[in-house]
Amino acid sequence: MKDYLVKALAFNGEVRAYSVRTTNTVSEAQKRHDTWRTASAALGRSLTAGTMMGAMLKGEQKLTIKVEGNGPIGPILVDAHANGDVRGYVTNPHVDFEGTEQGKLRVYQAVGTEGFVTVIKDIGMREPFIGQSPIVSGELGEDFTYYFAVSEQTPSSVGVGVLVNGDDSVLAAGGFILQIMPGAQEETISFIEERLQQIPPVSQLIEQGLSPEELLYEVLGKDKVKVLETMDVQFNCTCSRERIESVLISLGKAELEQIRAEEEETEVHCHFCNERHKFAKEDITSLIENL
Numbered sequence: 001m002k003d004y005l006v007k008a009l010a011f012n013g014e015v016r017a018y019s020v021r022t023t024n025t026v027s028e029a030q031k032r033h034d035t036w037r038t039a040s041a042a043l044g045r046s047l048t049a050g051t052m053m054g055a056m057l058k059g060e061q062k063l064t065i066k067v068e069g070n071g072p073i074g075p076i077l078v079d080a081h082a083n084g085d086v087r088g089y090v091t092n093p094h095v096d097f098e099g100t101e102q103g104k105l106r107v108y109q110a111v112g113t114e115g116f117v118t119v120i121k122d123i124g125m126r127e128p129f130i131g132q133s134p135i136v137s138g139e140l141g142e143d144f145t146y147y148f149a150v151s152e153q154t155p156s157s158v159g160v161g162v163l164v165n166g167d168d169s170v171l172a173a174g175g176f177i178l179q180i181m182p183g184a185q186e187e188t189i190s191f192i193e194e195r196l197q198q199i200p201p202v203s204q205l206i207e208q209g210l211s212p213e214e215l216l217y218e219v220l221g222k223d224k225v226k227v228l229e230t231m232d233v234q235f236n237c238t239c240s241r242e243r244i245e246s247v248l249i250s251l252g253k254a255e256l257e258q259i260r261a262e263e264e265e266t267e268v269h270c271h272f273c274n275e276r277h278k279f280a281k282e283d284i285t286s287l288i289e290n291l
Helices: 023-033 037-054 107-111 141-151 186-198 202-207 212-220 241-250 253-262 281-289
Strands: 004-010 015-021 062-069 076-081 085-090 115-122 129-134 156-164 170-180 225-232 265-269 276-280
Touching: 004 212, 015 037, 015 212, 023 037, 023 085, 023 170, 037 062, 037 076, 037 085, 037 107, 037 141, 037 156, 037 170, 115 141, 129 141, 141 156, 141 170, 156 186, 156 202, 170 186, 170 202, 170 212, 186 212, 202 212, 212 225, 241 265, 241 276, 241 281, 253 281, 265 281, 276 281
Parallel strands: none
Antiparallel strands: 004 015, 004 225, 015 170, 062 076, 062 115, 076 085, 115 129, 156 170, 265 276
16 A cells, blocks of 8 residues: 555644555665664654654745654654655664563653754745754654644644564554644544544554544544545655765865875765765766866
């Protein structure tokens, strides 16, 4: 099944909702970065949240999320675009902890319970929008929920989940974001709060085969949801050999000549997709000649 995202309204516009399946997206990230189980869950939850937050943007707009806790996984970085493209990595992919008796991964042990969630939005203005909030649990869903409340003053509920197999492969991933609009009735808010207490974990619902639409129906009720738009989402890195050549050229002739003199081969590593681009001396010479 392909990954895709749903944008919707519910309760006659009182609630704005996003829902997404990211199983393939998170699986691609896991394979590229060789993340272990708990690291896969942390990265997958962040990618899932980032995908939905990116879908709140328009056109060429994009955002970067940095989750920097005091846990062994180190900083998590995610780039997301309005078109459904997302990429990301964890600083230390080989982190894993024993799960609970119910099989739930202890993501907070990897992320840490102290630190910050920072979101940088490039919306085409002279200066980017930067929002930041403290980590409140390290489980990430609660941390993004708190981010929306503190930095964007939008009452929200963020549910993100990743199921990981014993061999570290990703079985299911996805999530939802519900946002209460100004003027929403207390009855609506109370209903949603009760439903969120009753439903199974997001990853279990996706494992059961629920689509993004059905995930919203499960939480909000099918008769309450109006789907506005669907869009494909995917792991897609913007790095390319041509882009890296442009970066190398920007270093200038003197620095490129120094690189050519000191290195038999120059390797540029993209942290987001883990691709390594190699440039031989002849390649560097060609870049110098084009300056």
